[in-house]
Amino acid sequence: MALNMLYKLYCTRLVLLTFVLYEVTSFSGFQMEPSDINQAEGEPVYFTCIVRKLDDSEYVSWLHNGHKISKNGDIVINTYSHYSIEFDSAFGSYNLRIQNVQRRDKGGYTCTVYDSYDQIVEESRTANFTVLEIPQQQYPICSSTKPSYRVDQSVVLSCISENTTPLALLRWVHNTGGSESGLKESLTGNYEKSYSFIAKQSDNRAIFTCELTTSANPSIVRNCTIGPLDVLYPPIVRIQQTRDVILGNEAIFICYSDANPQETTFEWSFDPPIGENMYLLENEIILRIKKTLSSLNGTSVICKVTNSIGSGSSKLIVNVKSKESINNVVESNNGKETTKSEKPNERNKNKSNNQNSNSNQQLLQTRSPNNSSTDISISLVVIIALVCIIVILGLALIPVGYMKYTRRQPSDTISRGRPVSIPDVYFEPRDHIDPMLPQLGLAAPWMRTVGVQVPGECEYDATYNTQVMPQPRQVYYTQRMYPASSL
Incomplete structure (x- = not known):
């Protein structure tokens, strides 16, 4: 019995001594713990963990949201292949590096010390990792509610981005005078920003751009476009005459139209009406009046154009002029005489009323000598230039002629009859x-x-x-x- 008691006492002391030695050489604390980090997708991130005095039976592991992902210097889960451990047991560093941050990497990271029985000895503080999300490459997405719009109809354009943290900034780039809405959640769970305005004719074929930026990475700038926008409007018509309508001559009128969709019909009419044998149509756009009569003076020529949206028309009043009046106007502009029926006394009476026109005629008359002198000076410059060119060419040909005709000619020739030059020596x-x-x-x-x-x-x-x-x-x-x- 005494021997048994002594043996038990010896074993108890040995266990106590072993426990004391184990406490002295085992883990004693963290020298550096991981800290909270915010990082954007696609970028690397680095967590630091340095421990002091690990026992041979102890090891360090990293926990992600409570799940063990490493043991000492190795990653133990295949889904974390973009993770790596910078392991230095002598220095006590077990740093975690994430090479290409992904959204699923967000959460808490803890540096933990385990014993040989996989029991937690001690844990570091949990570092909260926030992943700054960037919208995927297909965003932004632009869309419109309709494929086409009519004039004066409300147009709503949408710009959609992914619902990320932080939210992306969307901005419409156009100067049509429309208004933007704030970011709102779309039916698909994304976020969108609308742009609305009232359609005008000038908006047809316009292109609208939505720009995306994000605070997660300021260098990222993307955009999407809508357009060319299809705005439908009825024809806008105008009539143009090619020249003055002169009595007895042919008169030509052209009907121009701008419409979306394209015009379908052109209709010409007259007020008061004229006979069909007096005019001719070419491709429905050109109207030719074969011979202008005095009865056409004051007649309204109307062109009406129609498309699937509506109709538009334009009216032009014919002003028939006689050949004599045209000649008188030409002579008056040339300063030769005013009109045949005008007398000197009448010119004196109308002098005050026609002061502007007379001053213009005097201005033309005073300028005409200058014009003639200008023509003379231009001719003189051309002649001088030609003479200079001839003199220069003559001076250039003198050395050539001298070398050709002063060269010593031999007494004999070759079979072709060309002189053969003989050297001096x-x-x-x-x-x-x-x-x-x-x-x-x-x-x-x-x-x-x-x-x-x-x-x-x-x-x-x-x-x-x-x-x-x-x-x-x-x-x-x-x-x-x-x-x-x-x-």
Whole structure:
């Protein structure tokens, strides 16, 4: 019994000593804990955790929303493949890095110490991670309530963005005088911003743009467009005459129209009516009055155009002028005479009333000499320019002519008849064999001589144009620069 008591006491002390040693060498606290972070999607984020004095049986894990995702330096869940642990056991650092932040990464992150029995020894503070969401690439989306609108009808355009945290900012870019609505939740759970205005003719074929920006990433700017907008309106008509309507001449009138959709019919009418044989229509747009009569003066010409939306018309009153009145107006404008029926006394009476027109005529008359002098000066400038060009060309041709006609011409020509130029200095090789010497009975060897011509002088070989005179053999070869020993 005594031995058993002593053995139990020994074991108890040993356990207490082991527990004391374990407490001294085990985990003693966090040197650095993770902090709250806000980060945008697609960006990296970094959480710090540094511990002190871990036991060999203890390890560190990161918890995401209470779920263990790592053990020491390894990620233990496959769905967190974009996570990594920067592990340094000597320094005690177990830092968590998220390479490409996703929306599902938001939540709380805790650095936790476990013992060998997977029991939590201690936890750090929980760091709250807020993911700044960015609308997906397909946003914004622009839409309109109708494919087309009529003039004076209300137009409502919608710009839709994803419901994110924080909300994206939508802005319509157009200067039609419309109004924007605030952000409101759409039927699909997204957010939209509307733009409304009253359709006008000028809005046809217009393009409207919605711009998206977000505080999560200020560098992101996207936009969507609606258009060209289809605004329907009845024809807008106008009549234009090509020239003055002169008595006895042909008169031409053209009907112009602007409509959406396209015009379907053109109708011409007259008030008072005229006979159908007096006019002719071309493509329903051009009206030709074959011969203008005085009875057409004051007649209203009306063009009515119709499309599927409605009709529009325009009216022009015909003003028939006589040829004499046209000639008088032309002569009056030229300053030659006013009218044939006007007398000098009447001109004096109407002088005060026609002061502006007379002053204009005097202005034209005073300007006419200047115009003629201007024409003369322009002609003079043109003549001087031509003379200068001719002189310059002549001066340029003088050196060419000099070089061509002062070049030395040879006495002979080639087969084509073109002169062949001979240089001032040339070399002409010639081969020959001296004739047999009658005194010696020997023939001289083959030799090459060269004739040289230099301006002003003439040097040539002594053998040219000379005859071989009888002479002793030794003298002959001495002149030919052959030593006697060589023979």
